[in-house]
Amino acid sequence: MRLLRFALGLAAAALLHFAGARASSFFPLAADLFLVVTVLVARSGRPVEAMFGGLVCGWAADALSGLPFGLHGLADTMVGYGTARIAQQLVVQRRTSLLSIFAAAAAAQSALLAVLIAVFVPGGGLPSLVWLPVKVASTALAGLAWAALAATVARRFAARRRRRPSGTLTLGR
Amino acid sequence: MSPNRTRLLFVALVVAQLFLLAGQARDPRGASSLLEGAFLRALSPLGRLVAAGGETVGGAREALRGRAALEAENRSLRAVVRELRRERLRLAGLALEAEELARGAGIEAASGLELRAARVVYLDRRSDLRTLVLEVGARGARRDQPVVAETGLVGRVIETAGRYAKVQLVTDRAAAVAVQLEAARRQGVLHGAGPGRLEVDYVPRQVEVAVGDRVVTAGVDGVYPRGLAVGVVASVEPGNEMFHRVEVEPAVDLANLSLVYLLEAAVPPAALTRGAGDAPP
Structure with missing residues (x-):
């Protein structure tokens, strides 16, 4: 179930990424929806799921970026693992805290990407500092909105399951 | 794990x-x-x-x-x-x-000829005394002013009232126009002879008149200038022992007029003007 949810989340992130890129060529610079999925997975506090989730999400971002394949994968793996470890220590319920986690994840990913680019892409330009705050803010807001939507869907799904009649059949009177 | x-x-x-x-x-x-x-x-x-x-x-x-x-x-x-x-x-x-x-x-x-357009605002069709009422504009009209249409003579102004004028048609029984048979070069007096009919009096029998001959104004009655088309000879019959009875078909369809022209002034023939200049004192 969790795997299915992850796959759906990844597909949704990819769709939104394509749609955003179609709407504006600056969208990939301004937001990272694959990172949102990574952090959402990591919120559960399961580091293994988080690191592999980050790996897949990062590779998806790598497949669509012009950077060497694996840069986002490595960065998102680290971010996912770190977020999961933090989520093990904290119970995040307030929106501002959630917003902070997404913002911190985006900032950390950008910093990691900058380091990885400096190491693995000789002569490659570092990510623009102009877009960094935009990316942090938009990723944080997108993550918050996504989390709220996911919570709403989960609540409705749970309520429907509770209303569903039990599997016991009573035959006769 | x-x-x-x-x-x-x-x-x-x-x-x-x-x-x-x-x-x-x-x-x-x-x-x-x-x-x-x-x-x-x-x-x-x-x-x-x-x-x-x-x-x-x-x-x-x-x-x-x-x-x-x-x-x-x-x-x-x-x-x-x-x-x-x-x-x-x-x-x-x-x-x-x-x-x-x-x-x-x-x-x-x-x-x-100098013309001024006038719109027909009313046509009396009910009596033999056929008349038109024209809107002649602010300049008005004067009595006995000739009225023509694009194909020939219509009549003359018999009454004026500001911007309007009443016209006596040539087909009016009381109308009289000095005319000339163009081919025969003989003059006569044209008058109305009933609805849509004209007759020319005083054309001697010895004058050869043919059907289809053009009839134009003679310019000697002090009202109409010379040479305005009046109609064509429709029939010629012996009237009495001296004159023909010449019936003329009007050149203008008088029952279907919407715009006519007032003749402002008769221009003297060029030959006459030249003759006046050459005349001895």
């Missing part, structure tokens, strides 16, 4: 990826390329879906925009059509009037 194993797994995963990145630098067509290709194959259908959806949405938006634009254009064109129809009606009237004026101008140029 224990935290230590998880940590080890994490380190292993990071190291593996670092090797992947390092290997990619040496061999760009290695494992990373395969992975990238796999992800691209997995994600590209979504991109195609978005592109198709975007085109559909864009097309629908364009269609809606186009429909709105077409509706607006349709509304404005309908307004233009209404305006053009009104204009066409107005221009049709003007064209008719211009045509009549042009014919009048033709007469003016040909005859050397």
Whole structure:
């Protein structure tokens, strides 16, 4: 179930990424929806799921970026693992805290990407500092909105399951 | 999974990826390329879906925009059509009037007479005393002023009232016009002989008159200038022992007039003007 949810989340992130890129060529610079999925997975506090989730999400971002394949994968793996470890220590319920986690994840990913680019892409330009705050803010807001939507869907799904009649059949009177 | 194993797994995963990145630098067509290709194959259908959806949405938006634009254009064109129809009606009237004026101008140029257009506002059809009422404008008209149409003589003004004037038609029984049979070069007196009929009196029997001969004004009665077309001879009969009974068909369809012309002034013939200059003191 969790795997299915992850796959759906990844597909949704990819769709939104394509749609955003179609709407504006600056969208990939301004937001990272694959990172949102990574952090959402990591919120559960399961580091293994988080690191592999980050790996897949990062590779998806790598497949669509012009950077060497694996840069986002490595960065998102680290971010996912770190977020999961933090989520093990904290119970995040307030929106501002959630917003902070997404913002911190985006900032950390950008910093990691900058380091990885400096190491693995000789002569490659570092990510623009102009877009960094935009990316942090938009990723944080997108993550918050996504989390709220996911919570709403989960609540409705749970309520429907509770209303569903039990599997016991009573035959006769 | 224990935290230590998880940590080890994490380190292993990071190291593996670092090797992947390092290997990619040496061999760009290695494992990373395969992975990238796999992800691209997995994600590209979504991109195609978005592109198709975007085109559909864009097309629908364009269609809606186009429909709105077409509706607006349709509304404005309908307004233009209404305006053009009104204009066409107005221009049709003007064209008719211009045509009549042009014919009048033709007469003016040909005859050397000064004309002023007047609109027929009323035609008395009920009696033999056929009359027209004209709207002659602010300049008014004067009594006995000749009135012509593009094809010939209509009558003369017998009454004026500001912007309006009453005209006695040549077909009026009381009307009398000095005329000349153009071919025979004989003069006579033309008068009305009933609805739409004219007769010429005082044409001697010894004069040869043929049907179809043109009848024009003689210019000797002090009202009409010389040479205005009056009609053509329709029939010639012996009237009495001295004169023919000549019936004339009017040159103007008097029952169907909408615009006529007032003759402002008779221009003396050029020969007469020249003759006056050459005359001895």
